[in-house]
Amino acid sequence: MHQDDLEVRAAVRTKEAVATLPRAPGITPCVIRFDDRDTLAALLDGVNCLVHLAGILIENKHSTYQTANVDATQAIVEACRHTNVEHIVFISSLGANVNSKNRYYYSKGSAEQIVAHSGVAATIIRTSILLGPGTAGAQSLVRTASQTSVKVLGGGNHSLRPLDVDDLSEAILYCCRVHASGVALHELVGPEPITHRDLITTIGRLMGRAVSITATPVWAAKLGAAMVGRIRHGGMTPTVIDVITTDETVRTNSDVDLHVRLTPLSTTLEKLLPEKALHQ
Numbered sequence: 231m232h233q234d235d236l237e238v239r240a241a242v243r244t245k246e247a248v249a250t251l252p253r254a255p256g257i258t259p260c261v262i263r264f265d266d267r268d269t270l271a272a273l274l275d276g277v278n279c280l281v282h283l284a285g286i287l288i289e290n291k292h293s294t295y296q297t298a299n300v301d302a303t304q305a306i307v308e309a310c311r312h313t314n315v316e317h318i319v320f321i322s323s324l325g326a327n328v329n330s331k332n333r334y335y336y337s338k339g340s341a342e343q344i345v346a347h348s349g350v351a352a353t354i355i356r357t358s359i360l361l362g363p364g365t366a367g368a369q370s371l372v373r374t375a376s377q378t379s380v381k382v383l384g385g386g387n388h389s390l391r392p393l394d395v396d397d398l399s400e401a402i403l404y405c406c407r408v409h410a411s412g413v414a415l416h417e418l419v420g421p422e423p424i425t426h427r428d429l430i431t432t433i434g435r436l437m438g439r440a441v442s443i444t445a446t447p448v449w450a451a452k453l454g455a456a457m458v459g460r461i462r463h464g465g466m467t468p469t470v471i472d473v474i475t476t477d478e479t480v481r482t483n484s485d486v487d488l489h490v491r492l493t494p495l496s497t498t499l500e501k502l503l504p505e506k507a508l509h510q
Contacts, residue, residue, distance in 0.1 A: 236256060236403075236406065237256050237258075238256055238257045238258065239258050239260050239273060239277065240252075240257055240258065240259050240260065241259075241260045241261075241262045241273055242259065242260070242261060242262070243261070243262060243263065243264075243284075244261065245261055247261075248261065260273055264301065264302040264305040264306070265305065267305075267308075267309065270305065270306070270309035271309060271312065271313060273309075274309055274310065274313040274314075274315055275313060276314070277313070277314075277315055278314065278315060278316045278317065279315070279316065279317040279318075279319065279405075279406045280306065280310055280315050280317070280318050280319070281319045281321070281402055281405075281406065282303060282306055282318060282319070282320045282321065282345075283321050284298065284302050284303075285298060285299045285302075285321075285323075285338070285341070286298040286299065287334060287470060287473060288464060288465065288466070288467075288470055289463065289464040289465075289467070290463070290464040290465075291463055291464060295333055295334055295336075295337035296337065299334075299337035299338060299340075299341050300337050300340050300341055300344070303320070303341040303344050303345065304344050306318075307344050307345060307348040307350070310348065310350050311348065311349060311350065315350060316350070316351060316410070317350070317351045317352070317353070317405070317406075317410040318345055318348065318350050318351070318352040318353070319352075319353045319355070319402055319405045319406065320341070320342065320345045320352060320353070320354045320355070321355055321357060321398070321402075322338050322341065322342055322354055322355065322356045322357070323335070323338050323356055323357065324356050324357065324358055324417060324419070324478055324479075324480065325338075325356075325473070325476060326338035326339045326341075326342055326356055327339040328340055328342075328343055332469055332472050332473065333469045334469050334470070334473050335473070342354050342415075345413075346413045346415075351410040351411050351412060351413070352410070352413045352414070353405045353410055353413075353414045353416065354413070354414070354415045354416065355398070355401060355402075355405075355416050355417075355418050355484075355488070356415070356416070356417045356418070357393055357398060357417075357418055357419070358390065358391040358392065358393050358418075358419040358420060358478040359390055359391075359392050359393065359478065360392075360393055360394075360395045360398060361392045361393070361394060361395065361420075361498050361499070361502065362394060362395030362396060362498070362501065362502070363501060363502060365395055367392070368502045371429065371430065371433055371502070372433060372437075372502055372503065374430055374441075375430050375431075375433040375434040375437060375439065375441055376437065376439070377441065378439070378440075378441065378442065379441070379442040379443075379444070380430070380441060380442070380443055380444075381443075381444050381445065381446045382426060382427065382430070382443055382444075382445065382446065383445075383446050383448055383451055383471065383474065383475050384445060384446070384447070384448045384475050385427060385443065385444070385445030386425055386426035386427030386428075386429075386430060386443060386445075387425055387426070387427060388425065388426055388475050388476065388477050388478075389423050389424070389425055389477040389478060389479065390423070390424055390425070390426055390429060390478050391419035391420045391422070391423055391424075391478040391479070391480070392420045392422075392424070392429065392495060392498065393418060393419055393420040393492075394420065394492070394493035394497075394498040394501075396493065397418075397420075397485075397490050397491075397492055397493055398418065400488075400489070400490050400491075401416075401418055401484075401485075401488040401489070401490050404488055404489045404490070405488070416484035416487060416488060417480040417481075417482070417483065417484055418483065418484050418485060418488060418490070419478060419480050419483055420492060420493075420495060420498070421485075421492040421493075421494060421495065422494070422495045423478075423479075424495065427443055430443060431443070432499060433499055433502065433503075436499060436500065436503055437503060448471060448475055451466075451471050452468040452471050452472075455467050455468050455470075455471060456468055
């Protein structure tokens with residue numbers, strides 16, 4: 231699938247973030263503020279499909295689940311209503327649920343409802359952990375596998391379905407091209423289930439390392455995070471710990487519906503490492 235026929239406005243919230251955007255013909259970087267209606271209107275002028283990727287898992291003093299996951303989505307949807315945007319593609323998370331007691335999952339579920347009730351055709355894609363060069367998940371995985379001995383929450387026995395970030399890009403490109411109507415909800419995950427523990431040891435082997443893994447009890451990690459949370463906002467909280475230790479499961483993978491040929495996990499992992507590391 232080629233994107234040469236698409237013109238893209240890549241919107242970020244800071245000038246520093248512009249440097250992280252890909253440079254290619256047809257991609258125009260823009261700096262926006264979600265609380266500036268005029269900026270959003272200018273961004274969406276002439277746009278027929280909006281892809282909303284913004285969101286956070288770890289809160290900080292500047293961004294909360296409410297402001298980053300819910301309010302930002304509300305601002306984008308309102309801007310879409312007042313322009314000629316015909317289709318919203320919203321990237322969400324497995325577990326998103328407005329009835330969840332977990333604040334992160336609740337915020338993503340609330341954002342999904344805002345998109346679904348926008349009156350604009352919408353495609354919502356819930357994803358698993360994303361892996362690809364430069365992604366937060368990949369950086370954490372390689373950093374962990376680079377150690378001789380590591381402690382992992384719950385021993386790393388929860389199940390993951392890592393999705394190659396290029397596969398998500400293919401799904402988004404497909405959605406941008408289809409003539410959407412109504413609201414569609416998809417769950418898109420990688421082709422192979424694997425425990426967090428096995429994911430670490432596998433990437434370690436690719437790096438020529440044997441990684442010894444021991445367990446940090448989840449209850450102890452939550453207790454420690456709760457105590458720290460009394461004096462510091464954000465960071466590793468019980469909410470985050472719940473999310474990152476939850477099994478990633480789906481009833482039906484939407485790779486066929488989204489016209490994605492899923493990348494084998496082994497291929498995805500090889501892309502995370504420098505060429506020299508693969509031949510040590």
